[in-house]
Amino acid sequence: MSGVNLKNVVKKYGDVQVIHGVDLEIEDGEFCVFVGPSGCGKSTLLRMVAGLEETTSGEISIGTRDVTDVDPAERGVAMVFQTYALYPHMTVAENIGFGLKMNGVDKETIKKKVAGASRILKLDDYLDRKPAALSGGQRQRVAIGRSIVRGPEVFLFDEPLSNLDAELRVEMRVEISKLHNDLGRTMIYVTHDQVEAMTLADKIVVLRAGNIEQVGAPMDLYHDPDNKFVGGFIGSPAMNFVDAIAAKASVEVPSLQTKVKTGASLPAAGTELTIGLRPEHLLIDTKGNTHRVDLTEALGGVSYAYLTSVETGERLIVEERGDERVNKGDTVGVTFEDRRLYVFDRASEQRIR
Numbered sequence: 001m002s003g004v005n006l007k008n009v010v011k012k013y014g015d016v017q018v019i020h021g022v023d024l025e026i027e028d029g030e031f032c033v034f035v036g037p038s039g040c041g042k043s044t045l046l047r048m049v050a051g052l053e054e055t056t057s058g059e060i061s062i063g064t065r066d067v068t069d070v071d072p073a074e075r076g077v078a079m080v081f082q083t084y085a086l087y088p089h090m091t092v093a094e095n096i097g098f099g100l101k102m103n104g105v106d107k108e109t110i111k112k113k114v115a116g117a118s119r120i121l122k123l124d125d126y127l128d129r130k131p132a133a134l135s136g137g138q139r140q141r142v143a144i145g146r147s148i149v150r151g152p153e154v155f156l157f158d159e160p161l162s163n164l165d166a167e168l169r170v171e172m173r174v175e176i177s178k179l180h181n182d183l184g185r186t187m188i189y190v191t192h193d194q195v196e197a198m199t200l201a202d203k204i205v206v207l208r209a210g211n212i213e214q215v216g217a218p219m220d221l222y223h224d225p226d227n228k229f230v231g232g233f234i235g236s237p238a239m240n241f242v243d244a245i246a247a248k249a250s251v252e253v254p255s256l257q258t259k260v261k262t263g264a265s266l267p268a269a270g271t272e273l274t275i276g277l278r279p280e281h282l283l284i285d286t287k288g289n290t291h292r293v294d295l296t297e298a299l300g301g302v303s304y305a306y307l308t309s310v311e312t313g314e315r316l317i318v319e320e321r322g323d324e325r326v327n328k329g330d331t332v333g334v335t336f337e338d339r340r341l342y343v344f345d346r347a348s349e350q351r352i353r
Contacts (some may be wrong), residue, residue, distance in 0.1 A: 002063050002076070002153035002186045003028040004049060009058035011044055011210075018044055020210045021058070026188065026203065028063075031180050033189045035197040036207035036233070042190045043158055045207070049188060050079050050156050062154060078147035079156040082163060084139040086131040093118070093127040096145040110149075117145040120182055121175070137168040141175065148183070157189040161196065173199055194234055198222070206230050228349040231276045231342055237304060237317045239276045239342070246271040251343060255309035256334055257290055264343040264352045273352070276342035279304065279319040284326055288333015291316065293326050307334065 004026040011019035019041050026032045034042035047053040049060060051072035060068045067075045086095050096117055097110040105113075118124050121141045131139055140160055147155060157176070161169045177200055180187055191197055197204050198218045206213045206221065206229075214226045218234075225231035231239045245252045246266045252259050253275060266273075284305060291307040294315075303320040316334060326332055343352040 003030070004032075004154060004186060004188065005059075005061040006045075006049075007059040007061075009045070009048065009060060010056045011041075011048060011053065012056045018210045019048070022210075022212055024205060024212065024215065026186060029184050029186055031177075031187045031189065031200060031202045032205060033191060033197040033201035033203070034205050034207060035191055035194055036213075038192060039209075040207040041210040042192075042207050044210075046079075046156055046158055046188060046190045049154070050077055051075050052079075076153035077156055078150045078152035078154075079158065080140075080143050080147055080160045082159045084131070084143045086139060086142055088131050091128050091130060092123060092134070092142050092145075095131070095142055096123075096149055099146060100149055113149040113151075114145075117148040120148065120179065121145050135168070136164045137172050137175075140164065140172060144176075144179065148179075153186065155183075155185055155187045157187065159190055159192070161191075162193075169196075176200065195236055198234070204234070206233060225276075225342070226351050228274060228276065228344045228351075231344070231351075235278065237279050237319075239278055240282070240316045241274050241276055241344075242309075242314045242316070243312070243346070244273040244275045244343075246273055251275060251341070255290070255312040255314045257311070260338050260341060262338065262341055262343060266343070266352065267345070272346040274344040274346045274349070276344060277316070277336055277340065279317045281336055281340035282316065282318040283335045284318055284320065285333035285335055286326065286330075289331045290333050291331070293328055293330040293332060296320075296325060296328060298325065307332070
């Protein structure tokens, strides 16, 4: 068993606390992604699991072992960093096997393990090349190979694709997903890119300011966010938010000039609320006049219209499908299905269910 368990984990730098009592259970063989904005603590938390950052208090376990105070080399983890950190004077094979060589592993064993990793990562044709002769994606695969040969219980990835261009990022997401399926090992992956999180993860951990906001499967977080932050962070384009006011058994939405009945347990009439609407749940009414079209993005099978409320100045992104498209400068209306409405308390930003 190589699951990872964090119990009330805290990290402080002097008087500054950056991780606030995190509790988290990652199952054996699970692909878990830490996601959140820059500075939320996701890389710090990953480095604490690796042992590269000291744990101020709390407990970190891998499998049945408490590794809180265990040396990084003894934790059974391997880490893939944002930078490849390959030795330029060594071949691919030498780079992959270098850690084993430094640990005194015999040449024949190194050769077999390098060959195994190379086969998994499709590097057989590049084993004699130097890093300078490789693409960015190939270099990252070499860095991953260096981790595979160690045979770790847990793989840790710290934004490994951030240096790659868009096309290579997509290719490497597929490669990492295949790697997880092939090896069946526990993997923890850090990214600020929620598209990577949605496509790779079995479980997503959404972090903000050193706290866990929500944990769940990708589509569970997408369809059932606990608060405005998660609703806005998970999904691309992001969820739309507009001001609303609680009324008797309904919600008034000034910018949409509508009153909506909802199954949410609403607070007293007059309470200020925020409603969330996904771009794909909105429809444009070409006969309406509540919003001005500021910009349209045509992306082939789907387009996005960026709208501004004529009355309140609030902005919306609407997904358009089919052949009919609005144009910049048009004035339109916006409608939506009542059941697609998310209601949040404006003060606390928590979901009202």
